[in-house]
Amino acid sequence: MNDIRKKLQEEITVLEHELRTELPKEILTARAHGDLSENAEYHAAKERQGLVNARLNKLRQRVAELAMIDFTKIPHGKAGLGSEVTVLDTGKDEEVTYNLVMSEDADAGKNMISTTSPIGRALLGKTVGDTVKVTSPGGTKELEIVTLRTVHDLAATD
Template identity: 40%
Template sequence: MSKASYYTPEGLKKLRDELKRLKDIERPSASQAIAEARDKGDLSENAEYDAAKEAQGMLEMKIAKLEDTLAGARVIDESQMDTSKALVLSTVKIKNQTNGMEVIYTLVADGEADLASNKLSVNSPIGKGLLGKSVGEVAEVQVPNGIMKFDILEISR
């Protein structure tokens, strides 16, 4: 059974598009590769056939995982969210108490996380530490190096 995960409408569309691509393009391509390898003769000594079958198995696992994720996916209605606390889809400005560095992150579901665009997973250590916090609070985050403390400066949508 899949667990519920929350997505923006754009993030959910991206997942559905990826699943459609895997099923409509990659799956037929994998089947074609197996058929071509099968035509080359004895299957017991055909490394190309074994590789094609293994690639197909990996593709089917990827499709199953994506279907499971989509089964538990929920779209977030931002109009119903509490804006006083850091929640999924909140944009949070934080300040590291150790080095004074300020960073702005948007808290998103795992499938939408992208550090290059400052989208941080709510399941990451920092994401978990920020969830439920309000402006003015201090988020203490357990990292392998110890505990990091962040001041919550702003929360927006």
């Protein structure tokens, strides 16, 4: 979770610098060119200013939401945010290990899946031995949980 907060904070810092330093300079320079009604540079800078402001608000809201996550309420012994879950795809007779993460950290290539994805939602609250059916654009899969390490287990080993 600290990685997510750090990544969000870094983006906030970059955007705040752009909003407070770079964009005001661009707007002043564009204003110096005269008639604002036909000044493409001015309109582009103002539009970018609005986009940066909107993104900053969204990032700040996400940081506030992250601060409210109560890790003590993430269950012990059941799949939840931060869990590492190894499942057996019964249709392919193949094991896959997934890490349940927040949407910002999702990376299918690294088997880091969001808790809001079809597989992530299906695994939440499940324990070793449970079988879940997941319907996705590729069809329906049946996954059996083989091993589970919760965020609490992983924190204890670090």
